Amino acid sequence: MTTTPCFMSTTAGAPAARAAALPARGGLGLKPEHFRTILATRPNLGFFEIHAENYMVDGGPFHRYLTQIRRDYPLSIHGVGLSIGGEGRLDEAHLDRLAALITRYEPQSFSEHLAWSSHGDTFLNDLLPAPYNASTLHRVCDHIDRVQERLQRRMLLENPATYVEFAASTLAETDFIGQVVKRTGCGLLLDVNNVYVSCTNHGRDPQAYIEALPLAAAGQIHLAGYAQDVDAAGAPLLIDSHGAPIARAVWDLYRFTLERSGPLPTLIERDNDIPAFPVLLAEAQQAEELLQACLSEAAA
Amino acid sequence: MSQIDFAGALLDPDLPAPAGLTAWNGSDPAHRFRIYRNNVIVSLIDALADTFEVTQQLVGEDFFRAMARLYAYANPPQSRLMAFYGASLPAFIATFPPAAALPYLADVARLEYLRVVAYHAADLPGIEAENVAAALADQETLPNLAVALHPSLAVLASASAVVSLWAAHQGILELSTVSTDSPETALVLRHGLDVEVMQISPAAGAFISTLQSGASLGDAAAAAATIEADFDLVGTLGLLLQKAAITALKPSRRPS
Structure with a gap:
């Protein structure tokens, strides 16, 4: 949808659902356990986000409910299986499925990860790290070029949460991401929880990391909860679990980010130990309060 | 490090962590690598537990997760569409010696898989x-x-x-x-x-x-x-x- 008609029937959906871009508001991941609640209560939310792979099915309730919800809300499609950081070629059949999903639901945003998740025929169902060097940069840029060409749209690339680093890395993660953005023209999905997790895990300053990112290219923010572990030396090791409320430190880093990036669409990610819908809605509202404060300050 | 080594070590807990990993504080990177190992296997077991809920109830969570772990290491997903992961778990159960005393278990698992296929058809x-x-x-x-x-x-x-x-x-x-x-x-x-x-x-x-x-x-x-x-x-x-x-x-x- 690139145009907004002046008059809309109620069946055509709310005008916001047809906007060209996600609004700079709070959004939630769409969970099957919340389909009916959302349709019954029509919560005041900026957008919903789905994992692309969950909807690569022929029919049934997922498509039925998403179609209904899409009429009233902007949508972000977030891929978890494209394996952009993979050594092998992109899976063209998977790209075709993605293109079909995007044609069907016309999302305002499509994003994927700076990670790999499959090798050969095996899908590992996790977001795995790659060394930051010239050969990875070349490969990732080639893959993003292909994705953007096939989907005929700009994608956002998400910064990863990582637990190890590589002797083969020659670039800082922020420089690597900066180079990818510059070479491919893709945008940045800034996962603030991933920044906090990775910086803690690798002894870096999260604020300095944020400031080193190409914030002008940021099109969306992700916030999530983490789990805590320790490494072999007893140093904190945080795990991007998506299974807990957003930590205080991540809210603080989010505020710090907004002061530099300006207001951005902000998704609350929760994929494990999913609470009742109002609990997630409250987190999205908390993000909206910070977005509002950011707008007020900009206006003052 | 090539991804084939990384992937191989993820799916075989007996292999050492891949070479070339580092940690900022000089701590043993193998200890950190186990986070990835754990994420992968737990996510696969969780996916199976979602699909085969009654099968799990019939044998108990500990038995099911131990069985699912063996299955997942031997049969990692070949598709990025995780909803359909586990198509061959019923056949695995049918020849899984510790489940031999429960001859109905494989067919209950078949029924549950058919329900998932029906849901998304x-x-x-x-x-x-x-x-x-x-x-x-x-x-x-x-x-x-x-x-x-x-x-x-x-x-x-x-x-x-x-x-x-x-x-x-x-x-x-x-x-x-x-x-x-x-x-x-x-x-x-x-x-x-x-x-x-x-x-x-x-x-x-x-x-x-x-x-x-x-x-x-x-x-x-x-x-x-x-x-x-x-x-x-x-x-x-x-x-x-x-x-x-x-x-x-x-x-x-x-x-x-």
């Missing part, structure tokens, strides 16, 4: 009742008529009481009343948004399976009659119509 409307009535009224062409069945539909003929076991875990039946070694035939389909599991007679199961293979109503009825002489053809067709499970009428492939 394509949406197709059932044919209109008047079309069926007209076709059924024509005694001449009826035996040679074939039908297309809804893509969600499947029949599972089991030597065990799969439907009762499944129903008992939905709170529909009291588990203690289930005689696990009574053969039962399950019909699985999605009607509207709801996946339904019904017990049907073995003859009805043969009838529907034969129809599903593309055979005519006449041939399907003949297959059913070899199991049960007074097979309830009208009742079985009525059930399929009531569940909107017949999506088209078509001329059958005549035997050559």
